[in-house]
Amino acid sequence: MEKTYAGQAISTNEQGYLTDLNQWNRDIGTEIAKEEDIEMTDRHWEVIEYLQDQYRKEVPLSVRKVGKSNVVSIKEFYQLFPKGPLKISSRIAGIPKPVSCI
Amino acid sequence: MENIVESPIKQKEDTSKKPIKKMMLILSKATIDNVYACFILANGARMEGIESEIFFTFFGLEAITKKKLEHLRVATVGNPGMHIPTMVGGLPGMEAFATKMMKSEMEKLDIPPVGEFLEILAASGTKLWACKLAMDMFHLNEDKLIDDLDGVLTVGDFYNRAQGDNTQLMFI
Numbered sequence: 001m002e003k004t005y006a007g008q009a010i011s012t013n014e015q016g017y018l019t020d021l022n023q024w025n026r027d028i029g030t031e032i033a034k035e036e037d038i039e040m041t042d043r044h045w046e047v048i049e050y051l052q053d054q055y056r057k058e059v060p061l062s063v064r065k066v067g068k069s070n071v072v073s074i075k076e077f078y079q080l081f082p083k084g085p086l087k088i089s090s091r092i093a094g095i096p097k098p099v100s101c102i
Numbered sequence: 103m104e105n106i107v108e109s110p111i112k113q114k115e116d117t118s119k120k121p122i123k124k125m126m127l128i129l130s131k132a133t134i135d136n137v138y139a140c141f142i143l144a145n146g147a148r149m150e151g152i153e154s155e156i157f158f159t160f161f162g163l164e165a166i167t168k169k170k171l172e173h174l175r176v177a178t179v180g181n182p183g184m185h186i187p188t189m190v191g192g193l194p195g196m197e198a199f200a201t202k203m204m205k206s207e208m209e210k211l212d213i214p215p216v217g218e219f220l221e222i223l224a225a226s227g228t229k230l231w232a233c234k235l236a237m238d239m240f241h242l243n244e245d246k247l248i249d250d251l252d253g254v255l256t257v258g259d260f261y262n263r264a265q266g267d268n269t270q271l272m273f274i
Contacts, residue, residue, distance in 0.1 A: 062212050063149060064222060074225035083151035101146050102212055102222075 005031045017090065017097050021052065024094030033092045036083065040092075044080055047072050048093045055095040061086060062100035124153040124269040126260070131274070132164035133177045134204060134216075140165075140274045141219045148226040156223070157260045159233035162274075163240060166232060166248045171216045175201045217248075224250035229263075231255045 002009050003016070006027035011019045016032075018024055029048060033040050050071040054061055063086050067074035081088045086098050125147040129140040140156060147154040164170040178184055178191035178200050190196065205215070214222060224230060229252045232244070237254060244254060255263075264271055 060212075063145075063226070064212055064214055064218075067222065067225070074222055078148070078226055084149055086149060087151075100212065101142055101149075102214070 013096075015091075015097060018094035019096075021055065021094045024052075029092050029094065032094075036081075036088050036092065038081065038088070038092070041080075043072070043076070044089075044092075047077065047080060047089055051089055051093045051095060055093070060100065061090070061098045062102045064102050120268050122147075122152050122268050122270055123266065124155070124264070126155050126157070126264045126269060126271045128157045128159060128260075128271070128273045129162035129165060130160045132161045132170070132174050133181075134174045134201060135176055135181075135183070136162075136274055137165045137174055137216060138208070138213065138219075141216075141223060142213070143272070143274075144223055144228050145219070145226060148223075148228055153227075155229040155231065155260075155263060157231045157233060157255065159236045160239075163232060163236050163242065163247075165216060166220065166230065166251060167242065167246055168248060169246070171220070171248070174216060176204050220248055220250060231260060233257070233260075 001012050001014060003012050004010070006025070008023070008028070010023050010028060013019055016035075018028075026045070030040055033044070038044065047066075050066075050069060051061060054065075059065070063074060063077065066072060066077055066086065072080070077085045077089075086100070090096065090098055125144065127140050127144055129137065131137075144154040144156050158166050164174065175197045176184075178186065178196045179188055181191070184191060184200065186196075213219070220230070230248070230250060231252055232242075232247055232254045234254050234256050237243075244251065
């Protein structure tokens with residue numbers, strides 16, 4: 001599928017996750033965040049950068065791992081992305097939907 | 103072939119979907135398999151943006167009793183999932199052995215120990231309630247229970263909290 005974010009054609013899967021992180025930039029992330037009713041702050045971006053970094057290192061993500069990362073506590077992670085922290089932050093970050101149950 | 107009764111499930115698919123808003127889980131057993139099933143369902147709900155609450159009753163209270171929660175075991179007797187004969191399951195050390203095996207497999211899957219899992223649940227906003235009647239029965243005070251506990255409730259209180267559309271109750 002193709003969607004237009006920040007004036008660019010971006011390829012996504014059916015659930016709206018980017019299929020190629022190379023196409024991502026902050027403007028695109030901001031527009032996806034708007035779709036999720038999230039106003040991005042510096043704290044949000046710090047988490048997003050961490051997630052992208054982990055994805056590039058091929059580390060599978062879980063809420064537990066994010067909580068242990070010293071980047072953000074689990075409580076704050078939920079405050080930043082209330083409707084599903086890992087799922088929504090991954091979408092904004094332009095990485096695939098995580099498969100973890102934890 | 104004309105008289106085939108239409109599946110009621112098919113008809114339901116046509117109506118608009120109503121997502122679950124809240125999961126109310128009742129944990130009544132503190133074998134490790136039951137506790138993890140409950141915690142994973144509660145945590146999974148929060149990860150999807152669904153509210154969740156757990157009511158710890160009867161032996162389920164052990165999962166939030168400070169001194170007991172890290173010593174929960176898997177049942178090797180009367181547990182068909184173990185695939186070992188009851189007699190063997192009852193041998194000394196079997197429970198401890200099976201529990202150790204299970205815990206190491208859990209850790210490989212990034213599933214935390216019970217105490218850490220409770221901290222994750224509390225941080226996620228899952229409400230943790232102890233059952234008043236069960237506490238009276240086991241002569242337990244609140245100070246014996248985890249600090250993250252949200253309070254002690256009667257069954258009626260718990261049902262009251264389940265009010266609202268699209269709430270699911272589940273007994274484990």
